[in-house]
Amino acid sequence: MPTSGIPGSRALARVNRSSLCRARVRLGEEVLETAFRQVAGPLAVPETPGAWWRGLRLLALDGTQFDVPDSVGNGDTFDGPSTGGTPFGFPQVRAAVLAEIGTRAVLDASLSGYRDGERRLAYPLASSTGPGGLVIADRGFWSVEFVHAFTTSGAHLLAGLQSNHLGTTQAELPDGSRQSVMRPGKGCPPPAAAKARACRRRRPTASSPSPRTTRPCTWARSYWTPSSTRRTS
Known part of the structure; x- marks a missing residue:
C-alpha cells in the first residue's frame, strides 16, 4: 500500500492489510465516494504533452469490469459471469470511466452490476464534461441518446460507429x-x-x-x- 508522504505513514505501514479492509467496510460507500469526488478531476496544464488537440482537452470514455470478493452479498448485489445459469468465477462490478488522456487522471466514474450496460452507466458522466473537451469513445457507446447527453453539455464527441x-x-x-x-x-x-x-x-x-x-x-x-x-x- 502506498504510504509515502502521509503523516504517520510508518505506523500505517505496519497495519495488517485485512484490518484496513475491514475498516473500509465500516466507513461505508458514501464516505469513499465523497473522497473520490473531492480528488477526481483534470490535471493537465497547457504544457502537458498528449493532453490537448487544437485547444481541446482530450478525454477518454471506456468501460471495464472489476472482480470483487466471492461472497453471497456481492453475488446478490453485482452478479457475475455464468454458463447455463450456473455462476462461475468472481462477482464483478461493471464501470464506465471518464479519464483525461494526457495524464490518465479520472474525472468521473459510474459503477453498477455485471448485467448493466456500459452505455447506461456512461450517461451520468456527461455532467463532468463541458465546453473545451473532446470525448473519445468506442463504438459500443454510440446512440442518438448518448450523443445528446454529451453534446448538450457543450463537449465535442468523437465516437466509433457500428456498420448498422x-x-x-x-x-x-x-x-x-x-x-x-x-x-x-x-x-x-x-x-x-x-x-x-x-x-x-x-x-x-x-x-x-x-x-x-x-x-x-x-x-x-x-x-x-x-x-x-x-x-x-
Missing part, C-alpha cells in the same frame, strides 16, 4: 467524410435526431499491424446538438 449505425447520408463532403442524420430507436424519448459528420480511418488489426494492410474503421464526430442547429466544432 451510419445513419442517413445528407451530403458527401470533399474530404471523403459525410454529413449524416441518426435517429433514436423505437420507444426512445426525444431528441428526434442527431446530426454528425462521419469519416473513415484505417487502424491496424491484430493480424495485420502494417498500415498498408489495415482495415477501414468508421468514426463520427458530433457537429450539432440534437435540439438545435448549433455547430460545435
Whole structure:
C-alpha cells in the first residue's frame, strides 16, 4: 500500500492489510465516494504533452469490469459471469470511466452490476464534461441518446460507429467524410435526431499491424446538438 508522504505513514505501514479492509467496510460507500469526488478531476496544464488537440482537452470514455470478493452479498448485489445459469468465477462490478488522456487522471466514474450496460452507466458522466473537451469513445457507446447527453453539455464527441449505425447520408463532403442524420430507436424519448459528420480511418488489426494492410474503421464526430442547429466544432 502506498504510504509515502502521509503523516504517520510508518505506523500505517505496519497495519495488517485485512484490518484496513475491514475498516473500509465500516466507513461505508458514501464516505469513499465523497473522497473520490473531492480528488477526481483534470490535471493537465497547457504544457502537458498528449493532453490537448487544437485547444481541446482530450478525454477518454471506456468501460471495464472489476472482480470483487466471492461472497453471497456481492453475488446478490453485482452478479457475475455464468454458463447455463450456473455462476462461475468472481462477482464483478461493471464501470464506465471518464479519464483525461494526457495524464490518465479520472474525472468521473459510474459503477453498477455485471448485467448493466456500459452505455447506461456512461450517461451520468456527461455532467463532468463541458465546453473545451473532446470525448473519445468506442463504438459500443454510440446512440442518438448518448450523443445528446454529451453534446448538450457543450463537449465535442468523437465516437466509433457500428456498420448498422451510419445513419442517413445528407451530403458527401470533399474530404471523403459525410454529413449524416441518426435517429433514436423505437420507444426512445426525444431528441428526434442527431446530426454528425462521419469519416473513415484505417487502424491496424491484430493480424495485420502494417498500415498498408489495415482495415477501414468508421468514426463520427458530433457537429450539432440534437435540439438545435448549433455547430460545435
